[in-house]
Amino acid sequence: MLADLPLPEPEPAEVRIRIAAAGVNFPDALIVQKKYQLQPKLPFVHGTEVAGPVDAVGADVRDLKVGDRVIAFVGIGGFAEYVCTPAAQAVPIPNGVSDDTAAAFTLTYATSHHALFDRGQLTEGETLLVLGAGGGVGLAAVELGKIAGARVIAAASSADKLAAAKEHGADELINYTETDLRDAIKTLTNGAGANVIYDPVGGSITEAALRSLAWRGRLLIIGFAQGDIPQLPANLLLLKGAAAVGVFWGDFAKREPKANFVMLGQLFGWLATGKLKPHVSHVYSLAEGPRALKALLAREVIGKLVIHP
Numbered sequence: 001m002l003a004d005l006p007l008p009e010p011e012p013a014e015v016r017i018r019i020a021a022a023g024v025n026f027p028d029a030l031i032v033q034k035k036y037q038l039q040p041k042l043p044f045v046h047g048t049e050v051a052g053p054v055d056a057v058g059a060d061v062r063d064l065k066v067g068d069r070v071i072a073f074v075g076i077g078g079f080a081e082y083v084c085t086p087a088a089q090a091v092p093i094p095n096g097v098s099d100d101t102a103a104a105f106t107l108t109y110a111t112s113h114h115a116l117f118d119r120g121q122l123t124e125g126e127t128l129l130v131l132g133a134g135g136g137v138g139l140a141a142v143e144l145g146k147i148a149g150a151r152v153i154a155a156a157s158s159a160d161k162l163a164a165a166k167e168h169g170a171d172e173l174i175n176y177t178e179t180d181l182r183d184a185i186k187t188l189t190n191g192a193g194a195n196v197i198y199d200p201v202g203g204s205i206t207e208a209a210l211r212s213l214a215w216r217g218r219l220l221i222i223g224f225a226q227g228d229i230p231q232l233p234a235n236l237l238l239l240k241g242a243a244a245v246g247v248f249w250g251d252f253a254k255r256e257p258k259a260n261f262v263m264l265g266q267l268f269g270w271l272a273t274g275k276l277k278p279h280v281s282h283v284y285s286l287a288e289g290p291r292a293l294k295a296l297l298a299r300e301v302i303g304k305l306v307i308h309p
């Protein structure tokens, strides 16, 4: 529902952003269904990340001024014309990066960076399998896997999603609606399996992926877009000397802010130099917000969606 609300005023340490673009993420679709682990009090404005110019600054803000273009991960309040956020969490947009690209960046790339480099300890020469590789976090994982020097196998449900993964650097492609995932991985890895598996999908595919893990492999649990939370047979972990590793970027950012700050610095550096290329496949108006969320839930989206207020 669209509503007119009073213009928010920044607190002393906050800035107000005139939102040019807001990124749409799967958690936005989960929050409105009351299926997300963090549930804001009603009523609330959803929308987790935004980009746009600073429109007003609080009395204590020194590092930003009106007119500076920033990206901010706001948690809620992003599907709106204006939002206030702590100045410390507003990052200048690198020159040459559009508002749409900036708005589509933080959540997916931070999640995949934290997953692959920190939780998964992915190293050069290893094989990375990315499930849901044409989606938001999946495409980011493909790009970051290549930066890590891994051989990246992208797995997804359609030719279009796989074409996007290839464009973003994937070395091998598996369509898991047409091909048996385990057989395909066995063939592509000469029976060794994948060293790291990035799983934002969940459901029945997780066990097939776990069975395709190499000795000392790491299965990264990112999310359950398919809807079902899988039960893992612990004996497979034992037999493979493997680990199932949980990934929760939001809490990592809160509990380990210094490490998160260093990681975001590296990501924004790669964005500025064009090493990372967030893929925005469709732009919606604010009034079309529900359509954007429905497209995500219908498995239709390649890369990211953006809303223009």
Ligand SMILES: NC(=O)c1ccc[n+]([C@@H]2O[C@H](COP(=O)([O-])OP(=O)(O)OC[C@H]3O[C@@H](n4cnc5c(N)ncnc54)[C@H](OP(=O)(O)O)[C@@H]3O)[C@@H](O)[C@H]2O)c1
Pocket: 025, 026, 027, 030, 107, 108, 111, 132, 133, 134, 135, 136, 137, 138, 155, 156, 157, 158, 161, 200, 201, 221, 222, 223, 224, 225, 226, 227, 247, 248, 249, 250, 296, 297, 298, 299, 301, 303
């Ligand atoms: N752990 C964290 O810190 C963190 C951070 C951000 C997001 N997440 C989670 O990661 C997951 C993916 O987020 P995202 O923004 O990348 O979403 P997305 O762009 O919609 O990608 C999800 C992918 O999952 C696959 N999928 C399979 N069955 C599906 C179904 N029934 N409905 C929707 N998608 C289905 C789709 O790929 P195919 O069609 O190719 O199978 C889709 O591209 C979500 O569960 C989200 O909550 C976790």
